[in-house]
Amino acid sequence: MLLIVANVLYVLTAVAMTVLILLQRGAGANAGSGFGGGASATVFGARGSANFLSRSTAVLAGLFFLLSLGMGMYVSRTAGDRPTSTDLGVMAGATTPAKPEAPAPAATSDVPAASAAPATDVPAATATPAVQGDKPAAQPPAPAPGK
Structure with missing residues (x-):
């Protein structure tokens, strides 16, 4: 109750x-008052508003600091x-979910299994089994850049 009253104040x-x-x-604002800025037409007088407002602000600032x-x-x-744990507000009744188990792969799926190879822009060279006595196939020379 005391904290609510203090918060409102x-x-x-x-x-x-x-x-x-x-x-x-x-x-x-003081420069304009020398040329007829209407400083004498205030409710608190020519100099009274500055003193009243500044003192009120100082009192409220002190009260704000003390509160x-x-x-x-x-x-x-x-x-x-x-x-x-009781100071959690809305999250006081929340529980942490258990880790889900990995689903077993379906044997009758129409979708092929994902490959583990990373996707790149360059196709991977396929290795062909070499027969003993065969020489590796010669690779054609790469074209020169810009031609």
Whole structure:
């Protein structure tokens, strides 16, 4: 229950901090205010918005830091109390499948068995049995490249 409340407060702090940072003026906005940029027409006065927004951002940043630190310490202390197998979420009921056995080859198959030789672009030379006294057949010369 405490962790849920801390998470909700953590997200709200992060969103509020993001909004306050986006509302602040950049460093280049001061140059335009000297030429009538409308800085005096703000709700907080000419200089009040910068102080209010920067102080609010600093307070929210401190709160964000403290919440991060507190939740990290809380989770690290409670993580040692429970076994890790119960912290699997959806995968808690999953089991590892057994290795399937190799299927026996079918004797009445119409499909020929696959050869173990690797497939290459170059056909393999077939060896013919030599009879004693025969000379190996002469190979024709290879054509010259480019001709």
